[in-house]
Amino acid sequence: MKPECAVEKIIEEGGKKIVVCDTTRARLLPVLQDVQDRKGYISDKDMQQIADMLGIHPVEVYSVVTFYSFLTAEKKGKHLIRVSNCMPNVMKGSEKVIKAFEKALKIKVGQTTEDGQFTLEETGCIGMCDRAPAIMVDNELVGNVKPGAVKKLIDGLSKAKKKKAKK
Amino acid sequence: MPMRQGPVIFSEIEPYAGIKKAIEMGSGAVLDEVKDSNLKGRGGAGFPTGLKWSFAVIAEAERKFVVCNADEGEPGTFKDKVLLEEYPGLIFEGMAIAGFAVGADCGFLYLRGEYRSMVPMLEKKLSEMRTGGALGKKIMGADGFDFDIEIRLGSGAYVCGEETALIESLEGNRGEPRNRPPFPVNTGFLGYPTAVNNVETMTAVPHIIAKGPGWFKTFGTEGSSGSKLLSVSGDCEKPGVYEVPFGITVKEILKMTGAAGARAVQVGGASGCCVPKKEFGRKISFEDLSTGGSVMIFGRERNMLDAAENFLRFFDEESCGQCTPCREGVPVLLEGVRTLKRGECTKGYLDDLLSLAESMQCASKCGLGQSAPNALVSIINGFKGDYKLSKKIKEERAFHG
Incomplete structure (x- = not known):
C-alpha cells in the first residue's frame, strides 16, 4: 500500500509498478532521480520528454538538473566514488584517500576513467564524520577508508561487474 | 529497540x-x-x-x-x-x-x-x-x-x-x-x-x-528544555552520537569523549562558531551555544585557519547563488582567509573582511549566507595566534567591484 498523497499515483502496467504522475511539477525531482539512477545521467532528450510530460519548458528541467549535484547532464562512470572533504574527514586524512584513488584509477578528481567504469568526485559532509575518512560508493556509505585499501575496493567493484556479466 | x-x-x-x-x-x-x-x-x-x-x-x-x-x-x-x-x-x-x-x-x-x-x-x-x-x-x-x-x-x-x-x-x-x-x-x-x-x-x-x-522539562535548562543529540567528531578518542541534557559544558563534552588535548571546538558545524579553550566553560543551549548537533574537536597541533578555509570552501560550493551578499561575499571571504594564511593580509584588509562578514550576516536572504561568515569571524577574534598580519601598508586595499 502506498500513501495517497497529492502528487503521486502508482499504476500497474504489465505486472510492473510504474509511478505515473498526475503531471504536477512536484513530481519533477523523483522522475529525474529515477532517470539518473537508471542511466547515470540525464540527456537532453530525456529533459525534453520530461518537460513535455509535465507541461513545462525544457529549460526549467535543465535548470533543476544543473542545480543539484547528484543530477548530471553529462554521462558519468558506471561507479561513482565520492570522497567526503568536510573538516573531520580532512583531519583524518581524506586527502590521502583521494590521492590513493587518483593513483589507482589514473584520473584526477572530477574525471571519469577511459573505460567509463569509475568517476571520482569530492563531496561535502556525508554524515560519517565519526568514521572518517569516509566515502560514498554509488549509493553506499563506507567509513574508515584506509588509503592502502583503495586498490582492493576498486578491484572488488570491477570484479562484481564481471561476475554479473558472466551470469 | x-x-x-x-x-x-x-x-x-x-x-x-x-x-x-x-x-x-x-x-x-x-x-x-x-x-x-x-x-x-x-x-x-x-x-x-x-x-x-x-x-x-x-x-x-x-x-x-x-x-x-x-x-x-x-x-x-x-x-x-x-x-x-x-x-x-x-x-x-x-x-x-x-x-x-x-x-x-x-x-x-x-x-x-x-x-x-x-x-x-x-x-x-x-x-x-x-x-x-x-x-x-x-x-x-x-x-x-x-x-x-x-x-x-x-x-x-x-x-x-x-x-x-x-x-x-x-x-x-x-x-x-x-x-x-x-x-x-x-x-x-x-x-x-x-x-x-x-x-x-x-x-x-x-x-x-x-x-x-x-x-x-525536568531535563535541560530553563530556556532549553529536554536533551540534545550531539554528533562528536575530530580529535577525540570516542567520536559518535551522544544524548546530553541541555546545559552541558564544552569541558564536560570533551571529558566524555576523551579529548583532553583539545584547543578548540567548533560548535554548530560550518555555520556555527569556534570556541577557544578559555571559553570551554560555555554551555550547549539555545541561550549560549546553539547547535544542530555538530561538535568538531580540534587538537593542539591544528591551525584554525585551515578549518575556516575548509568551511568557506564548503559554502562556496553550496551557496545557491540567488542573493548577492552570499554569492559574492563567500568567495571574497574564502580568498581573504587564504590571504591571511599566506601572511599577506593587512590590518585594513582584515577590517574590510570583518565588515563584509557583518553585511552578509544581516543582508543575506537565508540562514546559509547569514551564518557562512560565523566561523571565520570567531576564528579571527578567538585565535589571533594562528595568523600574522602583513605590515606592508602599500598593499592595503579595500574591496572593489
Whole structure:
C-alpha cells in the first residue's frame, strides 16, 4: 500500500509498478532521480520528454538538473566514488584517500576513467564524520577508508561487474 | 529497540504509546502539551515547536502538510542518521502526531540523497506501521484521522535543509530559499500550510506526549528544555552520537569523549562558531551555544585557519547563488582567509573582511549566507595566534567591484 498523497499515483502496467504522475511539477525531482539512477545521467532528450510530460519548458528541467549535484547532464562512470572533504574527514586524512584513488584509477578528481567504469568526485559532509575518512560508493556509505585499501575496493567493484556479466 | 541510553530521545518508550495517547487526548490537548513542554526546533534555529504548529492550526486551508526535515547536511552532523537508522518508527510516529495536531493528512520525509541506502529499510518500517494501524486510514481506530507518509529524496544540495528551499525542492524546483514571511506554516508546500520539523524534534514528540511535558522539562535548562543529540567528531578518542541534557559544558563534552588535548571546538558545524579553550566553560543551549548537533574537536597541533578555509570552501560550493551578499561575499571571504594564511593580509584588509562578514550576516536572504561568515569571524577574534598580519601598508586595499 502506498500513501495517497497529492502528487503521486502508482499504476500497474504489465505486472510492473510504474509511478505515473498526475503531471504536477512536484513530481519533477523523483522522475529525474529515477532517470539518473537508471542511466547515470540525464540527456537532453530525456529533459525534453520530461518537460513535455509535465507541461513545462525544457529549460526549467535543465535548470533543476544543473542545480543539484547528484543530477548530471553529462554521462558519468558506471561507479561513482565520492570522497567526503568536510573538516573531520580532512583531519583524518581524506586527502590521502583521494590521492590513493587518483593513483589507482589514473584520473584526477572530477574525471571519469577511459573505460567509463569509475568517476571520482569530492563531496561535502556525508554524515560519517565519526568514521572518517569516509566515502560514498554509488549509493553506499563506507567509513574508515584506509588509503592502502583503495586498490582492493576498486578491484572488488570491477570484479562484481564481471561476475554479473558472466551470469 | 537498540541499546542506546539517554535521558529523553534514547529513553525507553513503547511503540505507538505517543500516538495512542495523542488520539485519546484530542488535537487541542496535544498542541497544549507540546507548547507546555517548551520543545524547540532541534535543527539549530530553536523555534518553539508548539508555536509553529499553532500557526499551522489557525491557518485556514483545504489541506495541510507535515514535513520531516531529514536533509541533515551541516558538516559534522550525523545524529539524524542514527535516529533514521535505529529509531525510524519513533520519527514516523512523531510525524503522525504532528499531523494529528495540525490537521494534516499527508507527511513527507525529505531524506538527503546521501542517505538513500536507507530507503528500503524506511519503506519497510512504513508498511509495518500501516499494517499496525499507526499510519493510513483511521489511525489507531480513530474516526476521521487519516495520515500517511511519503519519502522524498534530496539530490545533494545543502541549502535544501533550509525549510523554504526544502519546500521548493519538494515542488520540483531549484532549491532556492523563499522570502520569509510568509512562513511555511501559512504558505508552504503547494501553497498549503506546512509544518516543517527536524528529525530529532519529531522523535522527541512521542516521548513528550507519552510521558508528559513536566517530565520533559525536568531535563535541560530553563530556556532549553529536554536533551540534545550531539554528533562528536575530530580529535577525540570516542567520536559518535551522544544524548546530553541541555546545559552541558564544552569541558564536560570533551571529558566524555576523551579529548583532553583539545584547543578548540567548533560548535554548530560550518555555520556555527569556534570556541577557544578559555571559553570551554560555555554551555550547549539555545541561550549560549546553539547547535544542530555538530561538535568538531580540534587538537593542539591544528591551525584554525585551515578549518575556516575548509568551511568557506564548503559554502562556496553550496551557496545557491540567488542573493548577492552570499554569492559574492563567500568567495571574497574564502580568498581573504587564504590571504591571511599566506601572511599577506593587512590590518585594513582584515577590517574590510570583518565588515563584509557583518553585511552578509544581516543582508543575506537565508540562514546559509547569514551564518557562512560565523566561523571565520570567531576564528579571527578567538585565535589571533594562528595568523600574522602583513605590515606592508602599500598593499592595503579595500574591496572593489
